[in-house]
Amino acid sequence: MTVGIQFCGGCNPRIDRGQIALELQKALVDMGFDVVFNSPDADFMVFLSGCLSGCAFKYNPKDPPYVTVAAATVDGAEVPAKRIVPEVLMKVRKYYERLETEIRKEDHERRDGAETG
Amino acid sequence: MPLKTPEQYEESLRKMNFKVYLMGEEVKNVVDHPIIRPSMNSVKMTYTLAQDPQHAELMTATSSLTGKKINRFCHLHQSPEDLVKKVKMQRLMGQKTAACFQRCVGMDAINAMDSTTFEMDKKLGTEYHKRFRSFLLKMQEEDWTVDGAMTDVKGDRGLTPGKQADPDLFCRIVERREDGIVVRGCKAHQTGAVNSHWVLVMPTLTMSKEDADFALSFVAPADAEGIFYILGRQSCDTRKLEGGQFDMGNKEFGGHEAMMIFDNLFVPWENVFMCGEYEFSGALVERFAGYHRQSYGGCKVGVGDVLIGAAALAADYNGANKASHVKDKLIEMMHLNETLYACGIACSAEGHKTASGNYLIDLLLANVCKQNVTRFPYEIARLAEDIAGGLMVTMPSEKDLRNPVTGKYIEKYLQGIPSVPTEHRMRILRLIENITLGTAAVGYRTESMHGAGSPQAQRIMISRQGNLEQKKALAKKIAGIPA
Numbered sequence: 001m002t003v004g005i006q007f008c009g010g011c012n013p014r015i016d017r018g019q020i021a022l023e024l025q026k027a028l029v030d031m032g033f034d035v036v037f038n039s040p041d042a043d044f045m046v047f048l049s050g051c052l053s054g055c056a057f058k059y060n061p062k063d064p065p066y067v068t069v070a071a072a073t074v075d076g077a078e079v080p081a082k083r084i085v086p087e088v089l090m091k092v093r094k095y096y097e098r099l100e101t102e103i104r105k106e107d108h109e110r111r112d113g114a115e116t117g
Numbered sequence: 118m119p120l121k122t123p124e125q126y127e128e129s130l131r132k133m134n135f136k137v138y139l140m141g142e143e144v145k146n147v148v149d150h151p152i153i154r155p156s157m158n159s160v161k162m163t164y165t166l167a168q169d170p171q172h173a174e175l176m177t178a179t180s181s182l183t184g185k186k187i188n189r190f191c192h193l194h195q196s197p198e199d200l201v202k203k204v205k206m207q208r209l210m211g212q213k214t215a216a217c218f219q220r221c222v223g224m225d226a227i228n229a230m231d232s233t234t235f236e237m238d239k240k241l242g243t244e245y246h247k248r249f250r251s252f253l254l255k256m257q258e259e260d261w262t263v264d265g266a267m268t269d270v271k272g273d274r275g276l277t278p279g280k281q282a283d284p285d286l287f288c289r290i291v292e293r294r295e296d297g298i299v300v301r302g303c304k305a306h307q308t309g310a311v312n313s314h315w316v317l318v319m320p321t322l323t324m325s326k327e328d329a330d331f332a333l334s335f336v337a338p339a340d341a342e343g344i345f346y347i348l349g350r351q352s353c354d355t356r357k358l359e360g361g362q363f364d365m366g367n368k369e370f371g372g373h374e375a376m377m378i379f380d381n382l383f384v385p386w387e388n389v390f391m392c393g394e395y396e397f398s399g400a401l402v403e404r405f406a407g408y409h410r411q412s413y414g415g416c417k418v419g420v421g422d423v424l425i426g427a428a429a430l431a432a433d434y435n436g437a438n439k440a441s442h443v444k445d446k447l448i449e450m451m452h453l454n455e456t457l458y459a460c461g462i463a464c465s466a467e468g469h470k471t472a473s474g475n476y477l478i479d480l481l482l483a484n485v486c487k488q489n490v491t492r493f494p495y496e497i498a499r500l501a502e503d504i505a506g507g508l509m510v511t512m513p514s515e516k517d518l519r520n521p522v523t524g525k526y527i528e529k530y531l532q533g534i535p536s537v538p539t540e541h542r543m544r545i546l547r548l549i550e551n552i553t554l555g556t557a558a559v560g561y562r563t564e565s566m567h568g569a570g571s572p573q574a575q576r577i578m579i580s581r582q583g584n585l586e587q588k589k590a591l592a593k594k595i596a597g598i599p600a
């Protein structure tokens with residue numbers, strides 16, 4: 001699975017977007033994901049905005065499922081700055097697990113269908 | 118090559134053949150001259166940040182002409198969001214350089230030219246818009262920095278251009294030829310002139326029929342035969358010649374302004390965008406000024422961010438940071454700075470589409486923005502000086518700090534709180550001096566006053582756009598007075 005990290009322009013950031021992106025990238029790669037920056041060509045997006053204006057989210061395509069970070073908030077909920085990376089990773093993991101479950105379910109259904117049919 | 122690297126930008130300037138004078142001498146190597154170099158670094162930063170994924174969202178845009186990714190400084194704004202992003206980009210640039218980064222003037226000029234030439238062609242059947250767009254295409258492809266040249270020297274302010282003792286006091290057409298025109302005159306205060314690839318010239322004010330020869334717009338390579346420059350001085354500029362690390366306050370970045378003299382410059386027709394059509398001079402001036410008045414709601418705010426940070430550090434370093442009046446002064450500085458930003462964002466969010474398709478700011482709000490800019494940076498600077506203390510103007514030089522005899526006394530007597538090295542305290546005070554009184558004060562103070570038009574110019578626009586009659590009607594209705 002490829003995770004995209006989309007930066008805002010960074011004119012007045014309240015958080016260290018570069019550091020957060022680095023930590024996310026490292027953890028995601030360790031988890032076996034590919035990471036791309038500023039490209040919608042991904043299975044899951046992290047919109048990483050410096051302040052609550054949320055420009056990374058506002059001005060970019062929202063095709064794949066996503067999580068938004070805007071200042072010290074994740075998906076709109078306030079979190080301590082230190083918790084941003086773990087919260088995002090949790091959301092990515094949850095999405096991935098849901099995806100796996102769905103794929104497994106689909107496989108089962110296909111197999112069941114083949115047996116009854 | 119729609120996005121030049123910073124190195125390619127610097128290299129491209131080295132290939133140019135500018136004719137430049139500074140302090141009585143011709144400058145042979147403009148790029149490396151210690152007084153000019155910091156200003157080049159500021160423009161270079163517009164190329165550097167465009168390559169940075171952490172800033173690309175603001176620094177780049179998708180060209181409406183080619184669909185390619187280009188530097189926002191070469192972009193025709195396509196929406197209110199684009200106008201907002203422009204202001205945010207300028208704030209970012211101000212934060213990164215603490216100086217004037219010069220490239221806005223050209224961006225504002227192309228946006229004003231686009232809609233004006235479109236309307237000219239529609240009404241007059243001319244081909245100025247086509248010519249302009251073909252220049253713009255090249256500008257975007259080559260990622261050029263363009264100087265926006267509007268302000269004439271203007272001689273006797275009480276007289277119209279044609280009535281001046283010397284007709285060259287306003288740029289004018291001196292000859293119309295089959296292949297082009299010959300131009301003479303001088304543009305004053307030209308920001309970033311010798312860091313530019315091209316110059317885009319516009320009339321300085323609304324021209325009347327009698328002054329049609331002054332209703333003139335064109336582009337020319339900045340190093341064309343027939344153009345030369347005399348660079349302006351900035352206060353404390355020669356500190357850049359002293360070597361050292363911090364007496365100049367901002368070692369790496371700066372700005373410059375120059376007299377730009379057209380000495381019988383020949384301009385081929387394909388580069389001429391207005392030639393006597395005086396009835397469109399007012400629209401061009403008004404739109405350019407409007408965009409530029411919006412610009413200051415971004416760039417001055419970014420420099421203000423640095424100045425506020427420096428003032429707060431000065432208070433941290435001398436131990437006054439907990440005093441309630443110091444805290445309150447920092448709050449006031451932030452309040453003023455964010456008010457400027459709010460004006461920049463407001464006039465952008467209220468922008469509208471022009472006939473040519475690009476977006477124009479709300480002119481009333483842009484003029485309100487600039488009117489505030491003529492005041493608030495002065496108050497922010499005053500408060501910074503208050504917090505900094507008198508040392509920012511009486512402090513010995515860096516050389517005295519390095520001198521083995523005097524250095525130890527400076528270390529001893531100029532320390533603030535013991536945990537902060539004296540040199541750090543001196544560095545911050547020099548930065549405050551630089552922005553409030555030194556080379557950067559040119560941009561932060563006097564340019565805030567006069568750049569994009571002196572305060573009275575905005576008041577005229579505010580009176581024109583303020584809709585006073587509607588306000589009277591509202592009052593009459595509430596007071597029960599028949600309409």
Ligand SMILES: Cc1cc2nc3c(=O)[nH]c(=O)nc-3n(C[C@H](O)[C@H](O)[C@H](O)COP(=O)(O)OP(=O)(O)OC[C@H]3O[C@@H](n4cnc5c(N)ncnc54)[C@H](O)[C@@H]3O)c2cc1C
Nearest residue numbers: 222265266267268274306307308564567568569570571573
């Ligand atoms: C740092 C800096 C950078 C700049 N960069 C650029 C640039 O890149 N490109 C560019 O084109 N311009 C640039 N400008 C020029 C700027 O637009 C002008 O400074 C501004 O338009 C005022 O013109 P002036 O300096 O000639 O002032 P003046 O015209 O000398 O004005 C001085 C005073 O006289 C008043 N006054 C002048 N004429 C009249 C009149 N007819 N009636 C009543 N009052 C009058 C003014 O309101 C003002 O109070 C820059 C200016 C500065 C300071």
Ligand code: SF4
Nearest residue numbers: 008011012050051055
């Ligand atoms: S999200 Fe905030 S910091 Fe990022 S570009 Fe937008 S306004 Fe600037």
